Amino acid sequence: MKLDDRGLLVVLSGPSGVGKGTVRSALFNMTGHDLVYSISMTTRKPRDGEENGREYYFISREEFLERIKENKLLEYAEFVNNFYGTPLDKVEEQLETGKEVVLEIEVNGALQVREKMKEAVFIFIAPPTMADLYNRLKARGTESQEIVQARWEKARREVKLAYLYDYIVVNDTVENAADKIMAIIRAEHAKTERTIASYTKMIGDIED
Amino acid sequence: MKLDDRGLLVVLSGPSGVGKGTVRSALFNMTGHDLVYSISMTTRKPRDGEENGREYYFISREEFLERIKENKLLEYAEFVNNFYGTPLDKVEEQLETGKEVVLEIEVNGALQVREKMKEAVFIFIAPPTMADLYNRLKARGTESQEIVQARWEKARREVKLAYLYDYIVVNDTVENAADKIMAIIRAEHAKTERTIASYTKMIGDIED
Numbered sequence: 001m002k003l004d005d006r007g008l009l010v011v012l013s014g015p016s017g018v019g020k021g022t023v024r025s026a027l028f029n030m031t032g033h034d035l036v037y038s039i040s041m042t043t044r045k046p047r048d049g050e051e052n053g054r055e056y057y058f059i060s061r062e063e064f065l066e067r068i069k070e071n072k073l074l075e076y077a078e079f080v081n082n083f084y085g086t087p088l089d090k091v092e093e094q095l096e097t098g099k100e101v102v103l104e105i106e107v108n109g110a111l112q113v114r115e116k117m118k119e120a121v122f123i124f125i126a127p128p129t130m131a132d133l134y135n136r137l138k139a140r141g142t143e144s145q146e147i148v149q150a151r152w153e154k155a156r157r158e159v160k161l162a163y164l165y166d167y168i169v170v171n172d173t174v175e176n177a178a179d180k181i182m183a184i185i186r187a188e189h190a191k192t193e194r195t196i197a198s199y200t201k202m203i204g205d206i207e208d
Numbered sequence: 209m210k211l212d213d214r215g216l217l218v219v220l221s222g223p224s225g226v227g228k229g230t231v232r233s234a235l236f237n238m239t240g241h242d243l244v245y246s247i248s249m250t251t252r253k254p255r256d257g258e259e260n261g262r263e264y265y266f267i268s269r270e271e272f273l274e275r276i277k278e279n280k281l282l283e284y285a286e287f288v289n290n291f292y293g294t295p296l297d298k299v300e301e302q303l304e305t306g307k308e309v310v311l312e313i314e315v316n317g318a319l320q321v322r323e324k325m326k327e328a329v330f331i332f333i334a335p336p337t338m339a340d341l342y343n344r345l346k347a348r349g350t351e352s353q354e355i356v357q358a359r360w361e362k363a364r365r366e367v368k369l370a371y372l373y374d375y376i377v378v379n380d381t382v383e384n385a386a387d388k389i390m391a392i393i394r395a396e397h398a399k400t401e402r403t404i405a406s407y408t409k410m411i412g413d414i415e416d
Contacts, residue, residue, distance in 0.1 A: 129410060180395075
């Protein structure tokens, strides 16, 4: 029995290289949940095989700027002259149907969401050690030393922002991290601030 | 990996007849946890087969009153001329070793704990419906109608205090309730306020 029927907006974030995507995949591979991705909007052109509403919502630059102006994006950023953002209305629709919407975004984006949706759950995925994070960044492939160094500088700035999140989950193993996130989702649904309205209705008959 | 090494004080409470004891037993029968009971102190005489420090710590009335005066009890109450209470020092010792200490107590006692240990986790076990609670109270055995009525009046007062707790867990099935409590314990350990100190230490080497 759920006293809280509305889905949760779960924001997964963390420093570059910490393994956010892998943890999110493991989370979605777990059974018995009702998680959905949030599909982003972008102004970049669809690539071969991409479908509107599947990989992204593809919209024009004008429409995107309009959405920014009308406060219809939970967060957005510009990369290489293209905008990417999370549409507030789509997220709201899914939350209303009781689905947990998972956003996997960079630290900057997460802080934007914080301002727009206070009831979202903010989870910071942390490396077990800083050495581990550095090694992951280095191991990412064939990038030049300069690129590794730039990403490391970025990650060093990002790890300092964990205190702004509700939870810190260490990515020591992907399974542990995903398990812990699932526990957080279950626990959040039992929080008094999310359950008290239905609960108060349920006990209403004691006034008879 | 745990960023939070200290155990949690988990206060399970709820109205008379909701099934607190059954839920607590199911919780302790789950595997992979480090839960311990808190052993109460009492001024009543030990019964045959009871051992000091196992069922209760048996102390004199004078010692008990001394403990009240010195603020060394997390909560206490008097029943039929005997005192019962939770010793703060014993609870602290167990929390320090990383064990989760579970207190299963009445609503009044829980509110006393709230004042003394803000960092404890307060879980209110709720019935699925008020009719269900009434039926449980009635089904408890051979008690007279007067006793059932008195317990029902008490339960009706207690259900109204759920809003003072951190979480509301519905006891629809014992397994569901125990699972949810375990999720809450895991989630609480990941909370930023409990993890940020170790985390900050861990990232300390980025200043090198």
